[in-house]
Amino acid sequence: MLKSPEVAVPVFKLYGETAAWPTPDLIHCESIPERSRLHGWEIRPHRHGDLVQLLYVQAGRAELEVEGHVHCVERPSLQLIPAMSVHGFRFSQDIRGYVLSMALPLVEQLSGTLDSQVTRMPICYALGDEVRHLDALFESISQEYGRQAPGRDLMLQSLISVLLVSVNRRWLAVSSARESTQDRGREHIAAFARLLEMHFREHWTIERYAEAIGISAAHLNALCRRLAGQSALRMINQRLVLEAKRCLVYTVMTVNQVSDSLGFSEPAYFSRFFKREVGVSPKVFRIQR
Template sequence: MKKNLLNYKGLYGDNNQRDFGDFVNHELLATRSKLYNWEINVHLHTDLFQIFIISSGEGVLIQDNKRINLKAPCILLIPTNTFHGFEFQSDVIGEVFTISEQFIETIFKNTPLILLELNKAKQYSFNLDNQDLNDFIYLKNKITKTISENSSYKQISLQSLFQLFFIGLHHLNNTFEDQKELSNNRTLGYFHAFQKLIKKTLPESKLIKEYANELRITPVHLNRICQTLVQKTALQVVHEYCITEAKKYLLYSSYSISEISYLLNFKDPAYFSRLFKKQTGLSPNIFRSNNSQKDSN
Protein backbone atom coordinates (compact mmCIF):
# COMPACT_ATOMS: atom_id res chain seq x y z
CA MET A 1 0.00 0.00 0.00
CA LYS A 2 1.41 3.38 -1.01
CA LYS A 3 2.36 5.64 1.87
CA ASN A 4 0.90 9.13 1.39
CA LEU A 5 1.56 12.40 3.19
CA LEU A 6 -0.21 12.68 6.55
CA ASN A 7 -2.25 15.84 6.00
CA TYR A 8 -4.96 16.72 8.52
CA LYS A 9 -7.69 19.11 7.39
CA GLY A 10 -8.56 19.74 11.04
CA LEU A 11 -6.77 19.14 14.34
CA TYR A 12 -4.45 16.16 14.72
CA GLY A 13 -6.50 13.01 14.18
CA ASP A 14 -9.40 14.92 12.60
CA ASN A 15 -9.56 14.82 8.82
CA ASN A 16 -13.05 16.23 8.28
CA GLN A 17 -13.16 18.80 5.48
CA ARG A 18 -14.55 22.15 6.60
CA ASP A 19 -14.44 25.88 6.07
CA PHE A 20 -12.45 27.17 9.03
CA GLY A 21 -13.17 30.88 8.54
CA ASP A 22 -11.94 32.71 11.66
CA PHE A 23 -11.34 29.47 13.57
CA VAL A 24 -9.52 29.71 16.93
CA ASN A 25 -9.09 26.69 19.22
CA HIS A 26 -7.37 26.26 22.58
CA GLU A 27 -6.52 23.06 24.40
CA LEU A 28 -4.01 21.73 26.90
CA LEU A 29 -0.99 20.06 25.34
CA ALA A 30 -1.78 16.87 27.26
CA THR A 31 -5.35 16.66 25.91
CA ARG A 32 -4.31 15.31 22.51
CA SER A 33 -0.74 14.16 23.18
CA LYS A 34 -1.77 11.77 25.95
CA LEU A 35 -4.15 9.99 23.56
CA TYR A 36 -1.16 9.13 21.35
CA ASN A 37 1.21 8.15 24.16
CA TRP A 38 2.97 11.53 23.92
CA GLU A 39 4.17 10.84 20.37
CA ILE A 40 2.67 12.85 17.50
CA ASN A 41 3.51 11.46 14.06
CA VAL A 42 4.97 13.82 11.48
CA HIS A 43 2.05 15.57 9.74
CA LEU A 44 0.88 18.93 8.42
CA HIS A 45 -2.23 21.12 8.52
CA THR A 46 -3.06 22.74 5.20
CA ASP A 47 -4.97 25.74 6.54
CA LEU A 48 -4.17 25.89 10.26
CA PHE A 49 -1.43 27.76 12.13
CA GLN A 50 -0.37 26.57 15.60
CA ILE A 51 1.19 28.15 18.69
CA PHE A 52 2.66 25.81 21.34
CA ILE A 53 3.37 27.39 24.72
CA ILE A 54 5.38 24.97 26.86
CA SER A 55 5.62 26.06 30.49
CA SER A 56 7.19 22.96 32.07
CA GLY A 57 8.98 19.82 30.91
CA GLU A 58 10.73 18.90 27.69
CA GLY A 59 10.11 17.44 24.28
CA VAL A 60 11.48 17.05 20.78
CA LEU A 61 10.21 18.70 17.61
CA ILE A 62 10.71 16.58 14.50
CA GLN A 63 10.94 18.74 11.38
CA ASP A 64 12.72 18.30 8.04
CA ASN A 65 14.09 15.02 9.38
CA LYS A 66 15.81 16.90 12.23
CA ARG A 67 15.23 16.51 15.95
CA ILE A 68 15.05 19.86 17.74
CA ASN A 69 15.02 19.92 21.53
CA LEU A 70 12.24 21.86 23.22
CA LYS A 71 12.87 22.96 26.77
CA ALA A 72 10.46 25.01 28.86
CA PRO A 73 9.70 27.80 29.00
CA CYS A 74 9.35 28.31 25.26
CA ILE A 75 6.93 29.33 22.54
CA LEU A 76 6.85 27.41 19.26
CA LEU A 77 5.20 28.62 16.06
CA ILE A 78 4.19 26.08 13.40
CA PRO A 79 2.95 27.72 10.17
CA THR A 80 0.39 26.20 7.82
CA ASN A 81 1.58 23.48 5.45
CA THR A 82 4.61 22.69 7.64
CA PHE A 83 5.51 19.08 8.38
CA HIS A 84 6.13 18.51 12.09
CA GLY A 85 5.89 15.84 14.75
CA PHE A 86 6.60 15.63 18.47
CA GLU A 87 7.92 13.37 21.20
CA PHE A 88 6.98 14.78 24.60
CA GLN A 89 7.93 13.68 28.08
CA SER A 90 4.86 12.56 30.00
CA ASP A 91 5.28 15.33 32.59
CA VAL A 92 5.27 18.17 30.03
CA ILE A 93 2.83 21.00 30.70
CA GLY A 94 1.73 23.35 27.97
CA GLU A 95 -1.05 24.71 25.81
CA VAL A 96 -1.82 24.83 22.11
CA PHE A 97 -3.63 27.51 20.12
CA THR A 98 -4.77 26.51 16.65
CA ILE A 99 -5.76 29.38 14.35
CA SER A 100 -7.01 29.45 10.78
CA GLU A 101 -4.79 31.03 8.16
CA GLN A 102 -7.70 33.31 7.28
CA PHE A 103 -7.82 34.64 10.86
CA ILE A 104 -4.12 35.56 10.79
CA GLU A 105 -4.40 37.20 7.39
CA THR A 106 -7.36 39.24 8.62
CA ILE A 107 -5.57 40.67 11.64
CA PHE A 108 -2.35 41.43 9.75
CA LYS A 109 -3.70 42.52 6.36
CA ASN A 110 -2.16 45.97 6.90
CA THR A 111 1.15 44.68 8.29
CA PRO A 112 2.42 42.08 5.78
CA LEU A 113 5.91 42.08 7.28
CA ILE A 114 4.57 40.01 10.17
CA LEU A 115 2.84 37.65 7.73
CA LEU A 116 6.20 37.20 6.03
CA GLU A 117 7.83 36.32 9.35
CA LEU A 118 5.10 33.80 10.15
CA ASN A 119 5.99 31.70 7.10
CA LYS A 120 8.64 29.72 8.99
CA ALA A 121 8.58 27.58 12.10
CA LYS A 122 10.39 29.24 15.00
CA GLN A 123 11.11 28.52 18.65
CA TYR A 124 11.41 31.34 21.21
CA SER A 125 13.18 30.34 24.44
CA PHE A 126 12.98 32.31 27.68
CA ASN A 127 14.42 32.47 31.16
CA LEU A 128 11.88 32.05 33.95
CA ASP A 129 12.43 35.61 35.17
CA ASN A 130 12.14 37.16 31.70
CA GLN A 131 9.65 40.05 31.62
CA ASP A 132 8.78 39.29 28.00
CA LEU A 133 7.71 35.80 29.08
CA ASN A 134 5.45 37.31 31.73
CA ASP A 135 3.85 39.53 29.09
CA PHE A 136 3.18 36.54 26.83
CA ILE A 137 1.71 34.53 29.71
CA TYR A 138 -0.59 37.46 30.53
CA LEU A 139 -1.75 37.63 26.90
CA LYS A 140 -2.13 33.84 26.74
CA ASN A 141 -4.39 33.91 29.79
CA LYS A 142 -6.45 36.76 28.35
CA ILE A 143 -6.85 34.89 25.04
CA THR A 144 -7.89 31.68 26.83
CA LYS A 145 -10.46 33.54 28.91
CA THR A 146 -11.84 35.36 25.87
CA ILE A 147 -12.23 32.12 23.87
CA SER A 148 -14.49 30.73 26.61
CA GLU A 149 -16.67 33.84 26.77
CA ASN A 150 -19.87 34.49 24.84
CA SER A 151 -19.45 38.20 24.19
CA SER A 152 -20.61 40.32 21.26
CA TYR A 153 -17.05 41.63 21.03
CA LYS A 154 -15.35 38.23 21.33
CA GLN A 155 -13.94 38.15 17.79
CA ILE A 156 -12.64 41.73 17.93
CA SER A 157 -11.06 41.06 21.32
CA LEU A 158 -9.34 37.92 20.04
CA GLN A 159 -8.00 39.75 17.00
CA SER A 160 -6.55 42.49 19.21
CA LEU A 161 -5.02 40.05 21.70
CA PHE A 162 -3.40 37.92 19.00
CA GLN A 163 -2.09 41.07 17.33
CA LEU A 164 -0.36 42.04 20.57
CA PHE A 165 0.96 38.48 20.98
CA PHE A 166 2.50 38.26 17.50
CA ILE A 167 3.79 41.85 17.57
CA GLY A 168 5.56 40.98 20.83
CA LEU A 169 7.25 38.04 19.10
CA HIS A 170 8.06 40.28 16.14
CA HIS A 171 10.01 42.61 18.44
CA LEU A 172 12.04 39.61 19.66
CA ASN A 173 12.80 38.52 16.11
CA ASN A 174 16.11 39.95 14.93
CA THR A 175 16.45 37.81 11.80
CA PHE A 176 14.97 40.34 9.38
CA GLU A 177 17.35 42.79 7.78
CA ASP A 178 16.88 46.53 7.98
CA GLN A 179 15.90 46.67 4.31
CA LYS A 180 12.87 44.49 5.07
CA GLU A 181 11.90 46.77 7.91
CA LEU A 182 12.08 49.68 5.49
CA SER A 183 10.12 47.96 2.72
CA ASN A 184 6.70 49.48 2.32
CA ASN A 185 3.53 47.53 2.94
CA ARG A 186 2.64 47.54 -0.74
CA THR A 187 5.83 45.69 -1.67
CA LEU A 188 5.40 43.20 1.17
CA GLY A 189 1.75 42.76 0.23
CA TYR A 190 2.64 41.85 -3.35
CA PHE A 191 5.21 39.32 -2.15
CA HIS A 192 2.78 37.70 0.27
CA ALA A 193 0.14 37.50 -2.47
CA PHE A 194 2.75 35.93 -4.78
CA GLN A 195 3.52 33.29 -2.13
CA LYS A 196 -0.18 32.52 -1.80
CA LEU A 197 -0.56 32.12 -5.55
CA ILE A 198 2.38 29.71 -5.64
CA LYS A 199 0.85 27.69 -2.81
CA LYS A 200 -2.57 27.56 -4.48
CA THR A 201 -1.32 26.35 -7.87
CA LEU A 202 0.95 23.64 -9.10
CA PRO A 203 4.00 25.88 -9.67
CA GLU A 204 5.35 24.32 -12.84
CA SER A 205 2.02 24.90 -14.60
CA LYS A 206 2.45 28.70 -14.54
CA LEU A 207 4.82 31.20 -16.07
CA ILE A 208 6.16 34.14 -14.08
CA LYS A 209 4.32 36.52 -16.37
CA GLU A 210 1.06 34.74 -15.47
CA TYR A 211 1.72 35.25 -11.75
CA ALA A 212 2.54 38.89 -12.46
CA ASN A 213 -0.66 39.33 -14.45
CA GLU A 214 -2.73 37.99 -11.55
CA LEU A 215 -0.99 40.46 -9.25
CA ARG A 216 -1.57 43.22 -11.84
CA ILE A 217 2.10 44.13 -12.01
CA THR A 218 4.81 43.48 -14.60
CA PRO A 219 7.22 40.53 -14.41
CA VAL A 220 10.05 43.05 -13.99
CA HIS A 221 8.28 44.56 -10.97
CA LEU A 222 7.67 41.09 -9.48
CA ASN A 223 11.34 40.19 -9.89
CA ARG A 224 12.39 43.46 -8.28
CA ILE A 225 10.13 42.73 -5.27
CA CYS A 226 11.61 39.25 -4.83
CA GLN A 227 15.17 40.54 -5.16
CA THR A 228 14.52 43.25 -2.57
CA LEU A 229 12.96 40.97 0.03
CA VAL A 230 14.67 37.60 -0.39
CA GLN A 231 17.51 38.27 -2.85
CA LYS A 232 16.03 35.80 -5.34
CA THR A 233 14.32 36.08 -8.71
CA ALA A 234 10.62 35.27 -8.91
CA LEU A 235 11.48 32.01 -10.69
CA GLN A 236 13.90 31.08 -7.91
CA VAL A 237 11.13 31.68 -5.35
CA VAL A 238 8.86 29.32 -7.32
CA HIS A 239 11.61 26.70 -7.61
CA GLU A 240 12.35 26.95 -3.88
CA TYR A 241 8.70 26.19 -3.14
CA CYS A 242 8.78 23.24 -5.59
CA ILE A 243 11.86 21.77 -3.93
CA THR A 244 10.36 22.21 -0.44
CA GLU A 245 7.23 20.34 -1.55
CA ALA A 246 9.32 17.67 -3.26
CA LYS A 247 11.28 17.07 -0.04
CA LYS A 248 8.02 16.43 1.81
CA TYR A 249 7.05 13.71 -0.64
CA LEU A 250 10.56 12.22 -0.62
CA LEU A 251 10.72 12.13 3.18
CA TYR A 252 7.16 11.25 4.12
CA SER A 253 5.66 9.27 1.23
CA SER A 254 6.53 6.23 -0.84
CA TYR A 255 5.78 7.83 -4.21
CA SER A 256 8.39 7.21 -6.89
CA ILE A 257 10.51 10.07 -8.25
CA SER A 258 8.44 10.12 -11.44
CA GLU A 259 5.17 10.16 -9.48
CA ILE A 260 6.41 13.07 -7.35
CA SER A 261 7.43 15.03 -10.44
CA TYR A 262 3.97 14.59 -11.94
CA LEU A 263 2.26 15.47 -8.63
CA LEU A 264 4.17 18.76 -8.75
CA ASN A 265 3.10 19.17 -12.40
CA PHE A 266 6.53 18.71 -13.94
CA LYS A 267 6.04 17.33 -17.44
CA ASP A 268 9.49 15.76 -17.50
CA PRO A 269 10.76 13.73 -14.49
CA ALA A 270 14.32 14.11 -15.80
CA TYR A 271 13.99 17.92 -15.66
CA PHE A 272 12.57 17.66 -12.13
CA SER A 273 15.57 15.55 -11.06
CA ARG A 274 18.03 18.01 -12.62
CA LEU A 275 16.35 20.97 -10.90
CA PHE A 276 16.30 19.16 -7.55
CA LYS A 277 20.02 18.36 -7.81
CA LYS A 278 20.83 21.91 -8.87
CA GLN A 279 18.98 23.30 -5.83
CA THR A 280 20.13 20.78 -3.20
CA GLY A 281 23.35 19.28 -4.56
CA LEU A 282 21.78 15.80 -4.40
CA SER A 283 19.62 13.79 -6.75
CA PRO A 284 16.11 13.00 -5.42
CA ASN A 285 17.07 9.33 -5.01
CA ILE A 286 20.21 10.10 -3.01
CA PHE A 287 18.36 12.69 -0.89
CA ARG A 288 15.71 10.08 -0.03
CA SER A 289 18.29 7.36 0.60
CA ASN A 290 20.46 9.55 2.85
CA ASN A 291 17.50 10.64 4.96
CA SER A 292 16.12 7.09 5.18
CA GLN A 293 19.48 6.01 6.59
CA LYS A 294 19.21 8.77 9.22
CA ASP A 295 15.78 7.44 10.23
CA SER A 296 17.12 3.92 10.69
CA ASN A 297 20.14 4.98 12.78
Protein backbone atom coordinates (compact mmCIF):
# COMPACT_ATOMS: atom_id res chain seq x y z
CA MET A 1 0.00 0.00 0.00
CA LEU A 2 1.19 3.47 -0.78
CA LYS A 3 1.99 5.38 2.39
CA SER A 4 0.68 8.90 2.70
CA PRO A 5 3.18 11.34 4.14
CA GLU A 6 2.52 12.67 7.62
CA VAL A 7 2.71 16.24 6.37
CA ALA A 8 -0.31 17.89 4.74
CA VAL A 9 -1.29 16.21 1.49
CA PRO A 10 -0.35 18.57 -1.37
CA VAL A 11 -2.94 19.94 -3.78
CA PHE A 12 -1.88 20.10 -7.42
CA LYS A 13 -3.44 21.27 -10.63
CA LEU A 14 -1.51 18.41 -12.21
CA TYR A 15 0.81 16.12 -10.30
CA GLY A 16 4.15 17.79 -9.69
CA GLU A 17 2.94 21.20 -10.80
CA THR A 18 1.81 24.08 -8.61
CA ALA A 19 1.62 26.67 -11.37
CA ALA A 20 -1.59 27.73 -13.03
CA TRP A 21 -3.43 25.38 -15.38
CA PRO A 22 -1.01 24.90 -18.32
CA THR A 23 -3.55 25.40 -21.10
CA PRO A 24 -6.79 27.38 -21.54
CA ASP A 25 -8.65 24.07 -21.92
CA LEU A 26 -10.96 22.78 -19.22
CA ILE A 27 -9.41 19.35 -19.73
CA HIS A 28 -5.94 17.85 -19.89
CA CYS A 29 -5.16 14.51 -21.52
CA GLU A 30 -1.87 12.63 -21.45
CA SER A 31 -0.58 9.09 -21.45
CA ILE A 32 0.18 7.43 -18.10
CA PRO A 33 3.91 6.99 -18.94
CA GLU A 34 4.23 10.62 -19.98
CA ARG A 35 4.12 11.89 -16.40
CA SER A 36 4.82 8.80 -14.26
CA ARG A 37 8.14 8.18 -16.05
CA LEU A 38 9.34 11.53 -14.70
CA HIS A 39 8.62 10.43 -11.13
CA GLY A 40 10.10 6.91 -11.08
CA TRP A 41 6.75 5.34 -12.05
CA GLU A 42 5.24 6.38 -8.73
CA ILE A 43 2.76 9.19 -8.17
CA ARG A 44 2.81 9.91 -4.45
CA PRO A 45 -0.40 10.65 -2.53
CA HIS A 46 -1.86 14.05 -3.38
CA ARG A 47 -5.16 15.60 -4.33
CA HIS A 48 -6.68 18.05 -6.78
CA GLY A 49 -8.88 20.87 -5.55
CA ASP A 50 -11.10 21.28 -8.59
CA LEU A 51 -10.33 18.38 -10.91
CA VAL A 52 -12.03 15.08 -11.62
CA GLN A 53 -9.73 12.48 -13.19
CA LEU A 54 -10.27 9.31 -15.16
CA LEU A 55 -7.29 6.97 -15.26
CA TYR A 56 -7.52 4.28 -17.92
CA VAL A 57 -5.06 1.38 -17.60
CA GLN A 58 -4.83 -0.43 -20.92
CA ALA A 59 -1.92 -2.77 -20.16
CA GLY A 60 0.77 -3.34 -17.55
CA ARG A 61 0.43 -3.40 -13.76
CA ALA A 62 -0.78 -0.62 -11.51
CA GLU A 63 -1.43 -0.09 -7.82
CA LEU A 64 -4.19 2.47 -7.49
CA GLU A 65 -4.96 3.95 -4.10
CA VAL A 66 -7.86 6.37 -3.63
CA GLU A 67 -8.96 7.46 -0.17
CA GLY A 68 -7.17 4.50 1.42
CA HIS A 69 -8.70 1.85 -0.84
CA VAL A 70 -6.14 0.01 -2.96
CA HIS A 71 -6.80 -1.77 -6.25
CA CYS A 72 -4.04 -3.88 -7.76
CA VAL A 73 -4.72 -3.81 -11.48
CA GLU A 74 -3.30 -6.26 -14.01
CA ARG A 75 -5.96 -6.02 -16.70
CA PRO A 76 -7.68 -3.14 -18.50
CA SER A 77 -9.39 -1.04 -15.83
CA LEU A 78 -10.88 2.38 -15.32
CA GLN A 79 -10.45 4.44 -12.14
CA LEU A 80 -12.45 7.58 -11.41
CA ILE A 81 -10.93 10.04 -8.92
CA PRO A 82 -13.35 12.68 -7.59
CA ALA A 83 -12.19 16.21 -6.75
CA MET A 84 -10.33 16.51 -3.41
CA SER A 85 -9.84 12.73 -3.11
CA VAL A 86 -6.39 11.75 -1.83
CA HIS A 87 -4.85 9.39 -4.35
CA GLY A 88 -1.54 7.89 -5.37
CA PHE A 89 -0.38 5.39 -7.97
CA ARG A 90 2.48 3.01 -8.66
CA PHE A 91 3.01 1.66 -12.18
CA SER A 92 5.10 -0.98 -13.91
CA GLN A 93 7.46 0.38 -16.56
CA ASP A 94 5.45 -1.27 -19.35
CA ILE A 95 2.28 0.57 -18.34
CA ARG A 96 0.00 1.82 -21.12
CA GLY A 97 -3.02 4.02 -20.76
CA TYR A 98 -4.33 7.55 -20.32
CA VAL A 99 -5.05 10.11 -17.62
CA LEU A 100 -7.89 12.49 -18.38
CA SER A 101 -8.15 15.49 -16.04
CA MET A 102 -11.35 17.55 -16.21
CA ALA A 103 -12.16 20.83 -14.50
CA LEU A 104 -14.99 20.36 -12.02
CA PRO A 105 -17.31 22.97 -13.61
CA LEU A 106 -17.04 21.18 -16.95
CA VAL A 107 -17.79 17.80 -15.38
CA GLU A 108 -20.80 19.19 -13.54
CA GLN A 109 -22.06 20.74 -16.76
CA LEU A 110 -21.61 17.60 -18.86
CA SER A 111 -22.91 15.19 -16.23
CA GLY A 112 -25.84 17.38 -15.20
CA THR A 113 -28.37 14.98 -16.71
CA LEU A 114 -26.67 11.90 -15.25
CA ASP A 115 -26.82 10.51 -11.74
CA SER A 116 -25.16 13.23 -9.68
CA GLN A 117 -23.23 10.82 -7.49
CA VAL A 118 -21.22 9.14 -10.22
CA THR A 119 -18.44 11.75 -10.41
CA ARG A 120 -18.33 12.16 -6.63
CA MET A 121 -17.43 8.58 -5.79
CA PRO A 122 -14.12 6.80 -6.39
CA ILE A 123 -14.99 4.02 -8.82
CA CYS A 124 -12.57 1.36 -10.06
CA TYR A 125 -13.65 -1.50 -12.26
CA ALA A 126 -12.08 -4.02 -14.60
CA LEU A 127 -13.24 -3.87 -18.19
CA GLY A 128 -14.67 -6.59 -20.35
CA ASP A 129 -16.36 -5.98 -23.67
CA GLU A 130 -15.97 -2.21 -23.18
CA VAL A 131 -12.21 -2.30 -23.89
CA ARG A 132 -12.47 -1.64 -27.63
CA HIS A 133 -14.97 1.13 -27.08
CA LEU A 134 -12.81 2.85 -24.46
CA ASP A 135 -9.62 2.34 -26.47
CA ALA A 136 -11.20 4.19 -29.39
CA LEU A 137 -12.75 6.82 -27.14
CA PHE A 138 -9.56 7.70 -25.26
CA GLU A 139 -7.52 7.63 -28.46
CA SER A 140 -9.98 10.03 -30.08
CA ILE A 141 -9.88 12.34 -27.04
CA SER A 142 -6.07 12.26 -27.03
CA GLN A 143 -5.82 13.00 -30.75
CA GLU A 144 -8.40 15.79 -30.62
CA TYR A 145 -6.72 17.30 -27.57
CA GLY A 146 -3.34 17.36 -29.27
CA ARG A 147 -4.38 19.34 -32.31
CA GLN A 148 -6.10 22.60 -33.11
CA ALA A 149 -8.92 21.78 -35.46
CA PRO A 150 -12.20 23.60 -36.17
CA GLY A 151 -14.82 22.69 -33.57
CA ARG A 152 -12.17 21.22 -31.24
CA ASP A 153 -13.86 22.25 -27.99
CA LEU A 154 -17.25 20.94 -29.08
CA MET A 155 -15.71 17.65 -30.24
CA LEU A 156 -13.84 17.20 -26.96
CA GLN A 157 -16.94 17.93 -24.93
CA SER A 158 -18.94 15.49 -27.05
CA LEU A 159 -16.37 12.71 -26.64
CA ILE A 160 -16.12 13.30 -22.89
CA SER A 161 -19.91 13.28 -22.63
CA VAL A 162 -19.94 9.84 -24.24
CA LEU A 163 -17.25 8.71 -21.80
CA LEU A 164 -19.17 9.99 -18.78
CA VAL A 165 -22.34 8.29 -19.98
CA SER A 166 -20.39 5.00 -20.22
CA VAL A 167 -19.02 5.43 -16.70
CA ASN A 168 -22.47 6.33 -15.37
CA ARG A 169 -24.08 3.29 -16.98
CA ARG A 170 -21.48 1.00 -15.45
CA TRP A 171 -21.93 2.64 -12.05
CA LEU A 172 -25.70 2.23 -12.22
CA ALA A 173 -25.33 -1.42 -13.27
CA VAL A 174 -22.99 -2.13 -10.34
CA SER A 175 -25.30 -0.29 -7.93
CA SER A 176 -28.32 -2.19 -9.22
CA ALA A 177 -26.50 -5.51 -8.92
CA ARG A 178 -25.42 -4.64 -5.38
CA GLU A 179 -28.99 -3.73 -4.41
CA SER A 180 -30.28 -6.91 -6.04
CA THR A 181 -27.71 -8.95 -4.12
CA GLN A 182 -28.71 -7.26 -0.88
CA ASP A 183 -32.39 -7.95 -1.60
CA ARG A 184 -31.66 -11.63 -2.24
CA GLY A 185 -29.60 -11.70 0.95
CA ARG A 186 -32.50 -10.33 2.97
CA GLU A 187 -34.81 -12.89 1.38
CA HIS A 188 -32.41 -15.68 2.41
CA ILE A 189 -32.22 -14.35 5.97
CA ALA A 190 -36.02 -14.17 6.14
CA ALA A 191 -36.24 -17.77 4.90
CA PHE A 192 -33.68 -18.82 7.50
CA ALA A 193 -35.71 -17.12 10.25
CA ARG A 194 -38.88 -18.93 9.13
CA LEU A 195 -37.13 -22.30 9.02
CA LEU A 196 -35.48 -21.66 12.36
CA GLU A 197 -38.86 -20.97 13.95
CA MET A 198 -40.14 -24.28 12.58
CA HIS A 199 -37.15 -26.50 13.32
CA PHE A 200 -35.07 -25.09 16.19
CA ARG A 201 -36.27 -27.90 18.48
CA GLU A 202 -34.91 -30.44 15.98
CA HIS A 203 -31.39 -28.98 16.22
CA TRP A 204 -30.86 -28.73 12.49
CA THR A 205 -27.29 -28.11 11.43
CA ILE A 206 -26.31 -24.93 9.61
CA GLU A 207 -25.70 -27.06 6.52
CA ARG A 208 -29.26 -28.38 6.64
CA TYR A 209 -30.73 -24.89 6.93
CA ALA A 210 -28.55 -23.70 4.06
CA GLU A 211 -29.55 -26.64 1.89
CA ALA A 212 -33.23 -25.95 2.53
CA ILE A 213 -32.72 -22.31 1.49
CA GLY A 214 -30.66 -23.28 -1.55
CA ILE A 215 -27.32 -21.72 -0.61
CA SER A 216 -24.07 -22.89 0.94
CA ALA A 217 -23.44 -22.91 4.68
CA ALA A 218 -20.60 -20.42 4.22
CA HIS A 219 -22.91 -18.07 2.31
CA LEU A 220 -25.59 -18.36 4.99
CA ASN A 221 -23.05 -17.56 7.69
CA ALA A 222 -21.75 -14.57 5.76
CA LEU A 223 -25.29 -13.23 5.25
CA CYS A 224 -26.12 -13.65 8.93
CA ARG A 225 -23.00 -11.76 9.97
CA ARG A 226 -23.54 -8.98 7.45
CA LEU A 227 -27.31 -8.51 7.76
CA ALA A 228 -28.07 -9.78 11.28
CA GLY A 229 -24.78 -8.96 12.99
CA GLN A 230 -24.19 -12.49 14.27
CA SER A 231 -23.34 -15.95 12.98
CA ALA A 232 -25.97 -18.49 11.96
CA LEU A 233 -25.00 -20.69 14.91
CA ARG A 234 -25.44 -17.77 17.27
CA MET A 235 -28.94 -17.16 15.89
CA ILE A 236 -29.84 -20.84 16.35
CA ASN A 237 -28.53 -20.86 19.91
CA GLN A 238 -30.30 -17.59 20.77
CA ARG A 239 -33.61 -19.03 19.57
CA LEU A 240 -33.15 -22.07 21.83
CA VAL A 241 -32.21 -19.85 24.76
CA LEU A 242 -35.24 -17.63 24.21
CA GLU A 243 -37.59 -20.61 24.28
CA ALA A 244 -35.84 -22.06 27.33
CA LYS A 245 -36.24 -18.77 29.20
CA ARG A 246 -39.93 -18.64 28.30
CA CYS A 247 -40.46 -22.14 29.64
CA LEU A 248 -38.52 -21.43 32.84
CA VAL A 249 -40.37 -18.17 33.55
CA TYR A 250 -43.92 -18.81 32.34
CA THR A 251 -44.45 -22.56 32.96
CA VAL A 252 -44.00 -24.98 35.84
CA MET A 253 -42.07 -27.43 33.66
CA THR A 254 -39.06 -28.99 35.36
CA VAL A 255 -35.59 -28.39 33.93
CA ASN A 256 -35.66 -31.96 32.59
CA GLN A 257 -39.00 -31.33 30.87
CA VAL A 258 -37.71 -28.10 29.35
CA SER A 259 -34.67 -29.99 28.10
CA ASP A 260 -36.87 -32.64 26.50
CA SER A 261 -39.20 -30.08 24.92
CA LEU A 262 -36.24 -28.37 23.27
CA GLY A 263 -34.84 -31.57 21.79
CA PHE A 264 -31.77 -31.98 23.99
CA SER A 265 -30.63 -35.57 24.39
CA GLU A 266 -29.69 -35.11 28.06
CA PRO A 267 -30.71 -32.59 30.76
CA ALA A 268 -27.07 -32.21 31.76
CA TYR A 269 -26.19 -31.15 28.21
CA PHE A 270 -29.06 -28.65 28.22
CA SER A 271 -27.89 -27.19 31.54
CA ARG A 272 -24.33 -26.77 30.26
CA PHE A 273 -25.61 -25.17 27.06
CA PHE A 274 -27.89 -22.77 28.97
CA LYS A 275 -25.18 -21.74 31.43
CA ARG A 276 -22.70 -21.14 28.61
CA GLU A 277 -25.16 -18.89 26.78
CA VAL A 278 -26.79 -17.12 29.73
CA GLY A 279 -24.10 -17.20 32.41
CA VAL A 280 -26.15 -19.04 35.05
CA SER A 281 -27.77 -22.47 35.26
CA PRO A 282 -31.47 -22.95 34.40
CA LYS A 283 -32.34 -23.40 38.10
CA VAL A 284 -30.56 -20.22 39.14
CA PHE A 285 -32.13 -18.32 36.27
CA ARG A 286 -35.63 -19.42 37.37
CA ILE A 287 -34.96 -18.40 40.97
CA GLN A 288 -33.60 -15.01 39.92
CA ARG A 289 -36.65 -14.30 37.78
